[in-house]
Amino acid sequence: MIDESGERFSGAQAIKAIACMQERENGLGGGFAGYGIYPRFKDHNVFHLLYDDEKAKESTEQYLEENYSIEKDGPIPTRKQTGVRNPPILWRYFLGIKKGAHDEASQEDFVVKTVMKINGEIDGAFVISSGKNMGIFKGVGFSGEIGKFFKLEDYKGYAWTAHGRFPTNTVGWWGGSHPFGLLDWSVIHNGEISSYGINKRYLENFGYHCTLFTDTEVITYLFDLLARKQGFGFDVIGRILAAPFWDEIDRLPENQREICKALRMTYGSALVNGPFATIIGRTGAIVGINDRIKLRPLVAARKDSVLYLSSEESGIRRVCESPDKVWMPEAGEPVVGQLEGAHG
């Protein structure tokens, strides 16, 4: 949910909404992303890290110190929950970019490279979020308990996404829970992507290495590639990830047809094929999108300046008894909520 007016609200809302759909999860993963939660450090990249052991922490910190100025760090606050067992070391860092410490043209690319490096090369360390003024909180357990575990009621954000998991492809582990994050991207995803193999190989062309074997990771990188690097708006990204069918394209007006055809031809390998309902968050916006034949549920609702996206209407009604409008987004049609004055 996002309040487009920029009004920040407590993470408790998100916990309440997701917890009511507990039927959809199996206790092997839950998580949240909050935007606007670190207003004091809004220019720092906040790294949320999971460590299996101290050794991993040491190696990671060594690397971070070399490349960043660590403004502040410390454990992520948690409280004990019976359903949340054996948590790893959870640490967060507020990082500033060291001048001259990188040779990448863009700071963001450098951050991506860092995340790739830590996740790919340092055993037992995993970056779960790395954006600015946002954070991802996730773990193994039911989503409601995870929310409480991370004391999310203490955070306030203008947008929250939440996920309860029923993992199939990868075993339930803390890093594998949703949301998946990179920079300020967060992705929660209900689906199974049959095009994973080619999406992954396609992303490799652009330097993204999928290490997690999760669709979520792939979708995150695709968004990063298409939105951040290639500059497409959410509508175009929708037409790439959930491309319209050829016979629909044939019925479009000439200029639209040309564009859609070119997109499909060029970005065919980025077509995300298979059932999914995904909510992507980034600074100032969340986007909900379904696969091209809407094989997974996605409901949207609005109340005043708040946009809600959920697998089930019940989740929305739980936190907003009488929305102004409730609707089922079409297959492949992105539903965008963004802060007033912000641009997708």
Add this chain to the structure above:
Amino acid sequence: MVKSSPPSGFLIDRDDERCIRCQACVRMCSNDVHAYDPEEDIIVSDSSKCVGCHFCEAICPTSALTVRHNPSQYRENFNWASEVINDIKTQAGSGGVILTGMGCDKPYPIYWDHIVLNASQVTNPSIDPLREPMELETFIGRKPDKIEIENFAEPKLATEISPQLELKTPIMFSAMSYGSISYNASLALARAASEFGTFWNTGEGGLHKDFYRYGPHTVVQVASGRFGVTREYLNVGGAIEIKIGQGAKPGIGGHLPGEKVTGPISETRMIPEGTDALSPAPHHDIYSIEDLRQLIYALKEATRYEKPVGVKIAAVHNVAPIASGIVRAGADFVAIDGIRGGTGAAPKVIRDNVGIPIEMAIAVVDSRLREEGIRNQASIIAAGGFKKSSDVIKAIALGADAVYIATAALVAMGCTICQKCYTGKCNWGIATQDPYLTKRLNPEIATRRLKNLLKAWSLEIKEMMGGMGINAIESLRGNREQLRGVGLNEVELKMLGIKPAGEAW
């Protein structure tokens, strides 16, 4: 000594109880195997002339004929197999190269049969292609690195898209020249491709004027012999393919014997009637990659950059770097023909011993182009022994954009792969120019059957895709996660870039 020539490979059994002496077999066999003896009122069959094409069997109204393998063999010997002995005998008699037709028939591993496909279970729904759209549309040609869209009042495509071939199914008909196959066979391929929405390929024999109307669905080939290559020819086609090599005979050129160069063929090829049509082994204007680049751009210039220009090569050891060079030389597609690719005539020793399997070639070329970040710059068309829809879908999952089929198309038209194409006596009316035989191939029937084949394979591909939960072919292309190897060693798996069966994502 007693002249020792190899025995026929076949025996003809005639069920005399069922033979009604209608003599259809007598009239139809171009090898004069069957003869009617009016005195005895019997039909005698001389098996020694039989090539095993089974035409008589097909035509016999009472199913009185069975053509079977001649059980008379030499003493069993794994090393000195009958084929080896017979070849030696033949060469001891002729002193020449042994010619043959069709593709390599030696038992090299067929990797397709060691690769299995994935299907959805529980976690994602499979898609029923009869109820849901299932898209096989494929585009052959150079794709841009990225798309730019101008967003003024109306969004407008700002990126120029290179010419593309649009295919309704990722299956095309591979090069077979008019000359190596009959007019009717060519016509059927042209019609079926046009009506179905895919492409056929002229091979190196030029394009008969009658077929110009199928030009938009024709890949016109430019081979070392340059037969029938004119500005008009280049412009009438939908795409141009420079033929460097052929899977059945990498490293050597084509040879159409003079007897097959009849009037219309001489006209199409622009060579005198009755003369042998010999294509040199190399293009004599291509001795290096930069020469190839010149030819590619010469052809693009000649066709005002309106048509994709591709290059066909045989799959050989260095196929990946060669393909990369070709893409960098400006080709819009690379066609790769594996060792099992067919031919109308090739020296047997070359057909059976030169080249590499197409499976490996696709895998290494696709990977190489991706590694170099140029995979989008050209499409990959794989050729050489595609026998079933599962081969096609596996090729696409390995990384091909489309496949070329030729032998399978001929089989759809009646061919039984007797491998005697080079004799010009094809009883099925395909690989012949003999007017007694060519009329046996009714192009209407052949067109129908070719379209049926395309339809059937496309349906099967859709079924398999649906099973995987994929409804657009581009989500399968290069999606090697959908493949698993069975019975392959680690090196082979690595080469193919696939995981062994049992390994999850």
Add this chain to the structure above:
Amino acid sequence: MKKIRIREQYCMGCRLCEIYCAVQHSKSKDLVKAYRGEYPKPVPRILVEEKEYLSFAIQCRHCEDAPCISACMTGAMRRDPESGAVLCDEEKCVGCWMCIMVCPFGVIGRGREKKIISKCDLCLGEEEPACVKNCPNEALVLEEE
């Protein structure tokens, strides 16, 4: 009416049309029995003409202006009002062969058993004429004219 169209360019001269025609008009209607058991041997009502590689099967054209009907002195040769086919009433035919004399296609023959003529009846009652049905190369097709 539905007529048989001859496509000489696809006739390969196998003569299976003759075989199947004869069998269709035999007693047993079984290929092997008709040829190996019946006497006299069944006679086809279709004829394959051949000259070098040109061949075609021809049978009664069921002409609109049929000279055989004009020439038939007994009225045996008549046009079937339903199908439009030119048929011979075998009860009426006395074997004067006037129709053979006037048919420019030469597709009326003399029967072997009785003195009556033998000609294509379009296998009326069957789904398709036997020659059309069994032509392996569709050199004969039944088409509405």
Add this chain to the structure above:
Amino acid sequence: MVKYLIVGNSAAAVGAVESIRQVDKDGRIVIVSNEPHPLYSRPLITYLLAGQIDESKMSYGDPMFYRRYNVEEVLGKEVVAIHPQDKNVVLSDGTTLPYQKLLLATGGRPIFPPVEGKDLAGVFTFTTLDDAKKVGEFIERNRVGSAVVVGGGLIGLKTAEALIARGIKVIIVELTDRVLSATFDRRASEIVEMALQGRGCELMTKNTVSRVIGKERVEKVVLQDGTEVNCQLVIFAIGVTPNTELAKRAGIDVRKGILVGDHMRTNLPDIYAAGDVVEAYDMVMSTNRQIAIWPNAYVQGNIAGFNMAGKAEKYDGSFAMNSVEICDVPTISIGLTDPQEKGYEVLERYDEAQKAYKKIVLKDDVIVGAIFVNKIDRAGVFTGLIKNRVNVRLFKDALLRDDFGLVWLPEKFRKHMVVGEGIEV
């Protein structure tokens, strides 16, 4: 009101009825016949005599033929006068029948030479059903053992064959030196003669009957050369002459037969003529003449009928041809078979063992006539070539082949015939 009045009831009448009804479904059609029998097939009388068929099979087509076409038959009455100005005819019973269109299809009648003794019982001509019945009854009643047939033409031979079939010894007396001399050449005649002789028939050529002798019934005949031949039956079959008297009286132009134009119209308005009674165009001879054969009569009647009903159709002309099987020897003769003048080319082939004879007569590379004996299959192809005046120069060598057929014809003509590709021929 009679719209269409047809005088005569055989091939021409049938042809006319069929075409009139194609154009005019309802206009009243009346046929007047001097014979008492409803429509029957006249050539079948020899088959009836031979016992090959019975009387129930004599009808033309099925007995419902005229009923289906809604045609009225006035039987056993003769038309005795035509009044062209009043557009009516007078019948032998005095009634008058008005017409709008009149077709004269009066046919021919047998020539009965004025021979002494011709009125004795047992002397017949043989052209009608009544003749056949009378002869049949006479044979039965008098247990006829031998008969003389005068005339070795078609009717003579068919009659002789019928008598032979009834176990009667037959002597054929023919004025010329061979049978079928009008339509056959010598070799063809010989083959037929051998067949007749093989059945015990005796042939006396260059001869004719000059007297018939008997008390009440025939006992013998005396021939021109004085030979006497015992017999109980004499049948005169020396030819037919057109029944033109009625037409002549009405002022219609007549030469040997009634003269008609392309549309089978006579010189008088609304009066048409067709069949054996007319002289029409002979394509081979390039002249108008009488060709008294069934197919011609039918086609002429058909053309006349179309024109009577208001649909203009032209008669292209015809030529002589005949198919006749004598004693199991089938024969077909077409057009000019035995030219005596110069300028003709003859191709022939005779297979002694099978007694199969094929002869083609050409003029300027166009076929003008043909004979087929014993092997008559596909003779019609030649009829077609004659009719269409196809130049055969390029495939002349093939004409005599057993397998000669359409495949040998020039490509365009062949395709027109076989594939139906349209060229006007």
